[in-house]
Amino acid sequence: xxxxxxTERMTEAMEGRLSGLTKASFHxxxxxxxxxxxxxxxxxxxxxxxxSVPAPSVTPxxxxxxxxxxxxxxxxxx
Amino acid sequence: VDxxxxxxLLARLRAGDESxxxxxxxxxxxxxxxxxxxxxxxxxxxxxxxxxxxxxAMDALDTFEARSSFKTWIARIAINxxxxxxxxxxxxxxxxxxxxxxxxxxxxxxxxGWGIWRTRPTHWxxxxxxxxxxxxxxxxxxxxxxxxxxxxxxxVTMRDLEGFDSEEVCNALDLSESNQRVLLHRGRSRLxxxxxxxxxxxxxx
Numbered sequence: 001x002x003x004x005x006x007t008e009r010m011t012e013a014m015e016g017r018l019s020g021l022t023k024a025s026f027h028x029x030x031x032x033x034x035x036x037x038x039x040x041x042x043x044x045x046x047x048x049x050x051x052s053v054p055a056p057s058v059t060p061x062x063x064x065x066x067x068x069x070x071x072x073x074x075x076x077x078x
Numbered sequence: 079v080d081x082x083x084x085x086x087l088l089a090r091l092r093a094g095d096e097s098x099x100x101x102x103x104x105x106x107x108x109x110x111x112x113x114x115x116x117x118x119x120x121x122x123x124x125x126x127x128x129x130x131x132x133x134x135a136m137d138a139l140d141t142f143e144a145r146s147s148f149k150t151w152i153a154r155i156a157i158n159x160x161x162x163x164x165x166x167x168x169x170x171x172x173x174x175x176x177x178x179x180x181x182x183x184x185x186x187x188x189x190x191g192w193g194i195w196r197t198r199p200t201h202w203x204x205x206x207x208x209x210x211x212x213x214x215x216x217x218x219x220x221x222x223x224x225x226x227x228x229x230x231x232x233x234v235t236m237r238d239l240e241g242f243d244s245e246e247v248c249n250a251l252d253l254s255e256s257n258q259r260v261l262l263h264r265g266r267s268r269l270x271x272x273x274x275x276x277x278x279x280x281x282x283x
Binding site: 052 | 094096099100103104107108109111112121125128129132133136137189192193194195198199201202205206207209210211215216219220223234238239241244259262263266267269270273274
């Protein structure tokens with residue numbers, strides 16, 4: 001396996017979907033290739049960065065609007 | 079939330095308990111807005127979609143069968159409503175796993191004829207937490223995410239922003255496991271390149 005294929009298989013590897021000979025070749029290549037190791041590390045860094053991006057905060061208006069809808073529903077139900 | 083915890087929560091919602099609703103709203107509303115944003119792109123429209131989602135979810139509460147978690151169930155409602163809204167607003171939501179294939183081949187220039195790196199990945203020396211805290215880096219990633227093809231953006235948003243697992247994403251987006259993985263790979267690969275460019279720009283004196 002060369003760098004091109006190794007980079008194409010990185011998500012499969014991170015998802016634990018590689019098996020058999022492909023898995024062995026992938027790990028053999030990564031063991032030898034610092035650039036592919038770096039590339040994989042960067043994908044992992046990207047994923048963790050995305051995880052750490054804070055969600056937009058709930059505005060008071062959004063909260064009020066939703067609660068009003070929830071109350072209206074209670075009134076209308078039998 | 080474990081199963082019994084979720085059952086109790088649903089019972090309180092059905093009984094009209096406002097403090098339970100307020101708690102569930104705080105927990106899931108930001109996620110619904112970000113999911114909607116993956117389809118409609120306009121933040122105020124995404125907020126509308128998320129609000130509509132709560133109304134629809136509370137109306138459908140009695141039909142919720144707990145075959146999925148509450149989070150997955152309400153996420154799916156938001157996604158369906160966001161898709162409908164995007165189509166109504168004249169956006170052509172593309173769901174082909176092959177979309178963006180053309181630009182993908184641009185990556186080919188990174189490798190030589192032997193399939194070995196020609197343009198090597200640059201060195202990054204910051205932690206993910208550090209990146210997420212830097213506004214310009216965060217904005218570059220979010221702009222990159224916004225510019226991904228629709229299906230890639232939806233998958234990356236669900237998997238990496240919101241932390242759904244691949245099975246939940248396949249269910250919510252009606253994708254096969256392999257298509258989901260291809261879309262995830264392409265989306266992440268592009269965002270890695272976006273991040274790399276942002277960091278290179280950043281290092282200029």
